[in-house]
Amino acid sequence: MLIGLKRTSVLALYFSLFKPSSISAQFANMSSGSAxxxxxxxxxxxxxxxxxxxxxxxxxxxxxxxxxxxxxxxxxxxxxxxxxxxxxxxxxxxxxxxxxxxxxxxxxxxxxxxxxxxxxxxxxxxxxxxxxxxxxxxxxxxxx
CATH class of the missing domain: 3.30.70.120 (Alpha-Beta Plaits)
Structure with missing residues (x-):
């Protein structure tokens, strides 16, 4: 099933399923300065x-x-x-x-x-x- 998917699609699927909190928090802090x-x-x-x-x-x-x-x-x-x-x-x-x-x-x-x-x-x-x-x-x- 994963053979036909592009690398970016696999990464997107991984992050949408598992959402590692440390990685998500790191990207959230980089996206804006609302804090x-x-x-x-x-x-x-x-x-x-x-x-x-x-x-x-x-x-x-x-x-x-x-x-x-x-x-x-x-x-x-x-x-x-x-x-x-x-x-x-x-x-x-x-x-x-x-x-x-x-x-x-x-x-x-x-x-x-x-x-x-x-x-x-x-x-x-x-x-x-x-x-x-x-x-x-x-x-x-x-x-x-």
């Missing part, structure tokens, strides 16, 4: 130019407030400010950090951003590639 949910966050900050974004990004990484800052150029923002509708070209920073460091990150951005009121919003990372999440944690330590 680390809410430990890490992505923060978003709009800036007037990519140059301002580079300055902020370098400062955030240098000060260990972010593991990585992506600069997404040419974002159009439409918003109301002081009773007027505005439309501006901006860049968007996508910042990977620890959730516990978002307040410190926000203070850094507020102190170094050219806007009167700058956008800093964050969302928890609910799931992700475990080695990448680990890398964030290695680069952004929890403050004491």
């Amino acid at each position: 680390d949910a809410d430990i890490y966050s992505v923060a978003y900050v709009t800036v007037p130019s990519t140059e301002v974004g580079k300055t902020l990004g370098h400062g955030l990484v240098k000060n260990k407030l972010a593991a990585c800052v992506n600069i997404i150029p040419q974002v159009t923002s439409i918003y109301e400010w002081k009773g007027e509708i505005n439309e501006d070209n901006e860049a968007l920073l996508m910042i990977k950090t620890r959730t516990s460091e978002v307040d410190r990150l926000t203070e850094y951005v507020r102190s170094n951003h050219p806007y009167e009121v700058c956008e800093v919003i964050s969302l928890p990372i609910k799931n992700g590639n475990p080695p990448y999440l680990k890398w964030i944690g290695e680069n952004v330590k929890e403050s004491q």
